[in-house]
Amino acid sequence: MATTSGQSPAKSPASSPRQTTPAPAVEAATSTTTTSDGPQAGTTITTTTTTTTTAAATAAASTAQPTTGGATTISTTSTPALVSAETAATSATTSTTPAIQGTAQTDVLPASHWAQVPQVQQEDDFDDDVDSAYGDDNASSTASLSASILEYRTVHGRTYHSERGNAQSWNPNDAQHDESMDILHHVSTLMQDGKITMAHIDDSVQKVLDVACGTGIWAIDFADQYPHAEVIGVDISPSQPQWIPPNLKFEIDDITMPWTYEPNSFDYIHARWLIGAIPSWYTLFSEVFRALKPGGIFESKESSAIIQSDDGTVPYGSALDQWGRVFAEAGKKFGRTFRPVEENIQIKAMEAAGFVDIKVYNMKTTLGPWAADPKHKEIGQYARLALEQDVEGFIMYMWTTVLGWTREEITVYAAHLRRELRSPNYHAYYPQRVVVGRKP
Helix, strand or coil: CCCCCCCEEEEEECCCCCCCCCCCCCCCCEEEEEEHHHHHHEEEEEEECCCHHHHHHHHHHHHHCCCCCCCCCCEEEEECCCEEECHCCCCCHHHCCCCCCCCCCCCEEEEEHHHHCCCCCHHHHEEEECCCCCCCCCCCCCCCCCCHHCCCEEEEEEEEEEECCCCCCCCCCCCHHHHHHHHHHHHHHCCCCCCCCCCHHHHCCEEEEEECCCCHHHHHHHHHCCCCCCEEEEEECCHHHHHHHHCEEECCCCCCCCCCCCCCCCCEEEECCCCCCCCCHHHHHHHHHHHEEEEEEEEEEEEECCCCCCCCCCCCCCCCHHHHHHHHHHHHHHHCCCCCCCCCHHHHHHHHHCCCEEEEEEEEEEECCCCCCHHHHHHHHHHHHHHHHHHHHHHHHHHHHHHCCCCHHHHHHHHHHHHHHHCCCCEEEEEEEEEEECCC
């Protein structure tokens, strides 16, 4: 499979300064930055950190008006700093991971490091109330590729999409990992206050495409909520269930190759969690733009691989800290970035494709029930469950096949990560970003 990236954008964005939609009248802190690279070079993004609810942000998105003269309106809503339930007792020194001597703070620690780190913790530090039940629903889909593309490969006992073709997936397609992804879908809806989309979609929507639909759970929910709409879910692996709404169908296809959908055929296209899977985001977003009807909506949701904290409780050298660093290194060798949020790829590629009225929603996904806010506490419980029950599945392919870790090194690292996930001393989260744009 090809792993080259860096294809040039199909379309250059307008050079005129970007206007910013005013934020709702709430308490907010605003900062302005000017980009210096990529399609956004020389333009200004105003980011508003506010306690505005996602529902309010969605309402603001629905009232935005088209801009003129090629300018693109971008409004950004972010989650404020998260506070733990034990803030007064928190300090960055509570971590049980030893300090790393003689290592630059930006380095990726070698796989052999984890065998040398003690795994001693007090039992009281852990929360063992974690359900590790796995689902076993796998079924066929409507195939649009040759039969050979459906062959699976096995890496250390986990099954993955075949290496044939261009769409090489680093996520397993077995029942254990599917269960984790379905839990993450629940996390996503919790973060969005029960909504499955941040876009303003009314009842007039007729044709919808879910790109890289995975287990199909988002497409199923959308088809249930919009029974009059024709919904198509497309993915390279047939991991979707057999019993689905009558207005939904699944197709097997490689979204990294030229699309076969008719131009101007969809009202709404949804794509989620393509991190580490796309050789050229600019090419993909151009395909989305072409397939949308004029006035159609594109929504892209991506996660960061960087696990961090707002209070210094995820120190350098911890297993949580190294998670994103190792994935970033693997992505460089893989030719498919694991830094779509940090590199603002969604915004840049959406602008380059020609989308307007772009709305950006920055969110924080807590890991563990440490947050004082009840909503983030619940999110943390489910997000930790999704990660903890299949740590090996998330990292096995990239860290062994791409970086050369052994299975034993994976097992040792996973044990360290699970201990940190269960410890109340780490107030960890990872960022997610939703970007919504409209085709003029």
